[in-house]
Amino acid sequence: MGEKIIIFTGPSLNPKKAKELFDKATYMPPIKRGDATKAFKNGAKIIGIIDGIFFSEVAVSPRELLYLLDKGVILIGGSSMGALRAAELDVFGMVGVGRIYEMYRNGEINSDDEVALIFSPDTLEPLSEPLINIRYNSKVFVERNLIKAKTAEKILKLSQKLYYPLRTYRRIVNIAVNEKLLTSWEGDEILDLIETHRIDLKNLDAIKVIEKVREIAILQKLI
8 A cells, every 4th residue: 555655755864764664655756846746646645745856857846736735635744845845835735744844834934945955866865964954953052052142143154155065064164264253163162063962853854744644644544
């Protein structure tokens, strides 16, 4: 029955790890335009959207997903592309989960750039850090009194200026030190904090998508 439950994932939650959480779904690479319709035509009753293609190919459109909602497909999104589309379409019945979805829905963030990253086409492993993770970790570090608010603001502003494929913590900190926004000592301290306290918000939200898909699949008696 796995073909009735399709989940599009990748850098936010590797398909192998996702399958360990819920093995009744069929896992597909990040979604692009037309993939959801193809899944529906192949019998999908529930479609979970985590990761998607943003720039290298045409992104899945709200119109395509609206068509599937009208056909009775249950759509669940969070973490990345799924969070974006869920925030746009929750009023039409798409189910959104996770903190990133809530931030889009509430207008705390609004740009695709917040969740964009580059990843290995072979392993689907992330090769850059999404801005939303940098934003979230900066906030948490300040709340825990690990860094000063002014330091977090410098890091975030510098991150926003960088093209998304170039965003890594080490590159951001090195630029900040070179531009004398941070001292070398402060830069080393931040890298140590990231090593020991970094939170991958996209990953946490991706897991919530898997959990919600499983919950609904049970309610719909698809498993």
